Amino acid sequence: MALHAEAKMQPAPALTPMDRLTELLAPELADVERLLAERAASPVATIPDLSSYLIAAGGKRLRPVLTLASARAVGGKGSEAVNKLAAAVEFIHTATLLHDDVVDDSDLRRGKAAAKNVWGASASILVGDFLFARSFTLMTETRDLRILDILSRASCVIAEGEVRQLAALGQSELALGEYMAIVEAKTAALFEAAARAGAYTATNDDTVANAMGEYGRRLGRAFQIVDDLLDYGGLTAVIGKSVGDDFREGKITLPVIYARETGSAEDRKFWDRVMGDRDQHETDLAHAIHLIRASGAADRTLETAREEAAAARGALTRATPGEFRDQLALLADQTITRAF
Amino acid sequence: MALHAEAKMQPAPALTPMDRLTELLAPELADVERLLAERAASPVATIPDLSSYLIAAGGKRLRPVLTLASARAVGGKGSEAVNKLAAAVEFIHTATLLHDDVVDDSDLRRGKAAAKNVWGASASILVGDFLFARSFTLMTETRDLRILDILSRASCVIAEGEVRQLAALGQSELALGEYMAIVEAKTAALFEAAARAGAYTATNDDTVANAMGEYGRRLGRAFQIVDDLLDYGGLTAVIGKSVGDDFREGKITLPVIYARETGSAEDRKFWDRVMGDRDQHETDLAHAIHLIRASGAADRTLETAREEAAAARGALTRATPGEFRDQLALLADQTITRAF
Numbered sequence: 202m203a204l205h206a207e208a209k210m211q212p213a214p215a216l217t218p219m220d221r222l223t224e225l226l227a228p229e230l231a232d233v234e235r236l237l238a239e240r241a242a243s244p245v246a247t248i249p250d251l252s253s254y255l256i257a258a259g260g261k262r263l264r265p266v267l268t269l270a271s272a273r274a275v276g277g278k279g280s281e282a283v284n285k286l287a288a289a290v291e292f293i294h295t296a297t298l299l300h301d302d303v304v305d306d307s308d309l310r311r312g313k314a315a316a317k318n319v320w321g322a323s324a325s326i327l328v329g330d331f332l333f334a335r336s337f338t339l340m341t342e343t344r345d346l347r348i349l350d351i352l353s354r355a356s357c358v359i360a361e362g363e364v365r366q367l368a369a370l371g372q373s374e375l376a377l378g379e380y381m382a383i384v385e386a387k388t389a390a391l392f393e394a395a396a397r398a399g400a401y402t403a404t405n406d407d408t409v410a411n412a413m414g415e416y417g418r419r420l421g422r423a424f425q426i427v428d429d430l431l432d433y434g435g436l437t438a439v440i441g442k443s444v445g446d447d448f449r450e451g452k453i454t455l456p457v458i459y460a461r462e463t464g465s466a467e468d469r470k471f472w473d474r475v476m477g478d479r480d481q482h483e484t485d486l487a488h489a490i491h492l493i494r495a496s497g498a499a500d501r502t503l504e505t506a507r508e509e510a511a512a513a514r515g516a517l518t519r520a521t522p523g524e525f526r527d528q529l530a531l532l533a534d535q536t537i538t539r540a541f
Numbered sequence: 542m543a544l545h546a547e548a549k550m551q552p553a554p555a556l557t558p559m560d561r562l563t564e565l566l567a568p569e570l571a572d573v574e575r576l577l578a579e580r581a582a583s584p585v586a587t588i589p590d591l592s593s594y595l596i597a598a599g600g601k602r603l604r605p606v607l608t609l610a611s612a613r614a615v616g617g618k619g620s621e622a623v624n625k626l627a628a629a630v631e632f633i634h635t636a637t638l639l640h641d642d643v644v645d646d647s648d649l650r651r652g653k654a655a656a657k658n659v660w661g662a663s664a665s666i667l668v669g670d671f672l673f674a675r676s677f678t679l680m681t682e683t684r685d686l687r688i689l690d691i692l693s694r695a696s697c698v699i700a701e702g703e704v705r706q707l708a709a710l711g712q713s714e715l716a717l718g719e720y721m722a723i724v725e726a727k728t729a730a731l732f733e734a735a736a737r738a739g740a741y742t743a744t745n746d747d748t749v750a751n752a753m754g755e756y757g758r759r760l761g762r763a764f765q766i767v768d769d770l771l772d773y774g775g776l777t778a779v780i781g782k783s784v785g786d787d788f789r790e791g792k793i794t795l796p797v798i799y800a801r802e803t804g805s806a807e808d809r810k811f812w813d814r815v816m817g818d819r820d821q822h823e824t825d826l827a828h829a830i831h832l833i834r835a836s837g838a839a840d841r842t843l844e845t846a847r848e849e850a851a852a853a854r855g856a857l858t859r860a861t862p863g864e865f866r867d868q869l870a871l872l873a874d875q876t877i878t879r880a881f
Contacts, residue, residue, distance in 0.1 A: 245705045300670060304663040323644040326666055327703045330640060330673070334696035337677055341689040349681040349689060356674035363667045365585045 218531035219261060225524065226269045229279050229287070233265050236288035240335050251320050251328045254313075255295050264290045267392060267420070268399040271413045274517070274525035277403025282343040286402060289352065290395045292336035297359060297391075299329035304367065305450055348398045355394035362386020366452070373477025374461070375453040384425045385418075392421030412519035416529065419513035423536040426506040429454035433490050435540045436499050445486045451479045455505060457489070459498035468492055503540050510537050558871035559601060565864065566609045569619050569627070573605050576628035580675050591660050591668045594653075595635050604630045607732060607760070608739040611753045614857070614865035617743025622683040626742060629692065630735045632676035637699060637731075639669035644707065645790055688738045695734035702726020706792070713817025714801070715793040724765045725758075732761030752859035756869065759853035763876040766846040769794035773830050775880045776839050785826045791819045795845060797829070799838035808832055843880050850877050 216224070223230060241252035265287035272283045302315040303322045317325040333356070340349050366383045369375055396417025400410040430436075432447045433456050447454050453476055461472050474480050475489065493499050513533040520526040556564070563570060581592035605627035612623045642655040643662045657665040673696070680689050706723045709715055736757025740750040770776075772787045773796050787794050793816055801812050814820050815829065833839050853873040860866040 243701055243704075245701055245708065247704050247708055248701065300666055304666060323707055324704065326640055326644060327700055327707060331697060331700035331704065333670070333673065334693055334700055337689070337693035338697060341686060341693050344686055346681060346684055346686070349677070353674055353677035353681050357671060357678060360667055360671035360674055361583055361585050361588065364583075364587050364664065364671065367663055367667060368585065368587055 218528045218535050219263070219266065222266050222270050222525075222528050222532070223262075225528070226266060226273070229269050229284055230262065230265065232284045233262070233269075233287045233291070236284060236339070237291060240288065240292070240339060241332065243331070247320060247324050248328055248331055251299075251316055251324055252295070252332060254316055254319065255298060256291070262291065263424075264294050264391060264395050267417060268395040270525050270529055271396040271399035271417065272403040274520040274523070274529055275400045275404045275406075275409050275413060276521050277399075280402055282345060282348075283399060283402040285339045285343050286348055286352075286398055287395075289336040289339040290391065290398075292332045292339070293352070293356060293359075294391060296329040296333040296336070297363075299325045299332070301363070304363065343402070345401065347401045351394045351398045351401075355390045358386050358390040362390070369453065370451055371477065371479070372453065373473040375458060377455075377458055380453070380455055380458055381422075384422055384429075388425035388428075389418045389421035392424070393418035396420075409519045412516050416513050416516040416520075416533075419509045419516060420533055420536065423506045423509035423513060423533065426455055426502060426509065427536055427540050430456055430499060430502045430506070430540055433493050433499070436494070436503065437541060444490075448475070448486055448489055449481065451476050455502045456493045456498050459501045460489075460493045460496045463496050463498070464492065468496075503537065506540070507537050510534060558868045558875050559603070559606065562606050562610050562865075562868050562872070563602075565868070566606060566613070569609050569624055570602065570605065572624045573602070573609075573627045573631070576624060576679070577631060580628065580632070580679060581672065583671070587660060587664050588668055588671055591639075591656055591664055592635070592672060594656055594659065595638060596631070602631065604634050604731065604735050607757060608735040610865050610869055611736040611739035611757065612743040614860040614863070614869055615740045615744045615746075615749050615753060616861050617739075620742055622685060622688075623739060623742040625679045625683050626688055626692075626738055627735075629676040629679040630731065630738075632672045632679070633692070633696060633699075634731060636669040636673040636676070637703075639665045639672070641703070644703065683742070685741065687741045691734045691738045691741075695730045698726050698730040702730070709793065710791055711817065711819070712793065713813040715798060717795075717798055720793065720795055720798055721762075724762055724769075728765035728768075729758045729761035732764070733758035736760075749859045752856050756853050756856040756860075756873075759849045759856060760873055760876065763846045763849035763853060763873065766795055766842060766849065767876050767880050770796055770839060770842045770846070770880055773833050773839070776834070776843065777881060784830075788815070788826055788829055789821065791816050795842045796833045796838050799841045800829075800833045800836045803836050803838070804832065808836075843877065846880070847877050850874060 237256050238253070241249050241256060243249055268287040268290050269279075269283060273279070277283060299316055302317045303325050316328075320328075336352075337349075340352055362383055362385065365379070365386065369379060369383070393414045394417070397410050397414030400413035404410060429447065432444055432454065434444050457472065457476065461469060464472070471488065471492070475485050510533040514530050517526055517530055520529070577596050578593070581589050581596060583589055608627040608630050609619075609623060613619070617623060639656055642657045643665050656668075660668075676692075677689075680692055702723055702725065705719075705726065709719065709723070733754045734757070737750050737754030740753035744750060769787065772784055772794065774784050797812065797816065801809060804812070811828065811832070815825050850873040854870050857866055857870055860869070
């Protein structure tokens with residue numbers, strides 16, 4: 202009995218802001234899942250097979266959560282339009298992943314074999330096109346031209362950024378501005394569009410919607426910068442299977458830019474060889490991680506992400522006070538704590 | 542003097558309906574060209590370089606002409622919206638070509654090296670994505686949700702059809718219905734959407750817009766069937782460099798379906814080997830062409846196309862009498878005369 206009371210007194214394990222938002226948005230997210238399955242349906246079996254391989258595999262549904270939470274944080278009560286928008290955003294993201302796998306020639310995605318390794322590159326390209334087209338059908342159904350305007354522009358920026366990143370491959374150096382432009386395009390643009398369009402489903406106030414867009418944009422930047430740091434094990438992690446993708450693909454990211462900046466002549470030669478010439482040997486990744494941590498580049502990268510997260514938090518002043526605003530603020534903090 | 546008069550009397554060389562429509566629509570087509578160049582612009586040089594490689598290379602601008610002529614044939618006077626729509630349709634078509642080249646691994650497009658052989662498959666995929674996104678931005682600017690609805694649905698059908706065609710590769714037989722579904726998706730869907738959405742820029746009458754859509758759809762079917770026949774040299778042409786693409790890629794088209802249907806057991810073995818197993822030798826294409834012509838399959842294919850062209854003509858009864866309607870009717874006939 203005493204034992205039982207004690208068990209009851211024990212605090213529940215702390216929910217992350219994503220957990221809590223997912224809990225708060227459960228009915229809407231269920232409807233988004235239904236839309237994702239329904240709109241990926243096709244008599245051509247490869248389409249649902251390949252889509253559900255990626256979509257059912259899940260990921261965290263970060264972008265739909267951001268879309269829905271942004272609407273709720275500016276007074277929204279939930280609507281069919283915002284659910285369709287959230288599904289459309291996830292489709293755009295999934296289409297991008299499918300094309301990225303082919304472009305990067307990645308063999309793994311979300312811990313599983315990349316779709317292109319199962320169904321082939323051609324199917325990945327075409328099913329990506331299908332999901333992208335479906336996302337526009339969903340958005341058209343919202344009958345809100347602001348949504349179509351925001352998302353079609355974001356889609357241009359995303360594709361443009363991917364081409365920019367492609368053109369940067371094989372360079373041994375990358376300017377900070379060019380790196381940030383890539384981050385802006387490949388991650389921040391869709392986060393911004395999701396949050397801004399989400400807000401427009403609940404408000405006609407441009408200032409409020411733009412502030413939510415700025416929240417999304419800054420959150421996306423923080424998120425991507427930390428992702429890039431995690432690809433070198435973050436601040437402390439031991440080298441595991443899940444690190445080194447960018448390194449192997451010769452993608453220069455912020456940890457490398459900072460490490461190079463303060464590195465010795467010998468260090469620069471190392472970066473030229475492994476990133477510029479893509480001449481990589483067995484211990485090179487470990488050495489890269491060592492340089493990134495020892496030079497302070499890892500800390501500096503995290504500091505840059507922290508500034509973005511703080512800016513995201515700051516943009517929330519236009520949101521309606523309440524749990525959604527609070528959880529979105531915590532979500533910005535969480536992007537940083539992931540790095541440890 | 543007499544000579545001069547005689548020279549004046551000589552009829553000008555007959556204009557094809559495409560020539561005449563291009564002449565009638567010259568100011569609008571010039572604006573479409575401006576939009577195509579303007580909206581393919583980007584600070585990321587690969588995007589305009591690769592786009593203009595395909596877009597400046599030209600092609601006949603059949604889809605923009607169809608879009609603009611459809612609007613004029615139902616009483617339209619020309620508008621910014623229809624020009625934007627025409628440019629959007631051409632972007633969707635170009636994006637599809639870029640992705641097709643990668644999927645089919647074609648080395649030639651419009652008589653030049655395929656873009657993927659110049660810029661690489663990754664750039665072709667991503668620039669295709671960019672142009673597709675830009676097409677939706679253009680359509681959003683028309684502020685007409687009917688246009689977005691029609692074109693986003695057509696884009697789904699196109700991508701779905703491409704996956705269907707991919708799944709059909711390596712089969713030695715293809716049902717007639719499956720072939721027509723592929724034709725519908727890969728060509729007729731965009732022709733239909735262009736003509737129907739074009740009409741909606743000039744009329745709110747659903748019956749009229751749907752009739753123009755039916756014209757576009759039937760025209761697209763006739764056009765694609767004749768294209769597939771031309772890939773085996775049409776009715777009479779000698780074997781040149783420009784034939785045999787479908788054959789080499791193992792794509793079963795109507796001439797093969799018909800030739801197989803009436804062929805001997807030996808002929809079927811031949812088709813199984815060259816299409817199913819893709820085991821092709823030097824004289825096989827010539828033999829395929831021989832079988833297609835000798836069996837009457839070429840004539841029968843053209844007859845099928847002729848029925849589609851007649852249906853296209855028939856759909857024009859809802860259009861406004863005048864030169865645009867007349868030229869569109871002649872355009873349907875022209876799809877057939879191409880085969881000779």
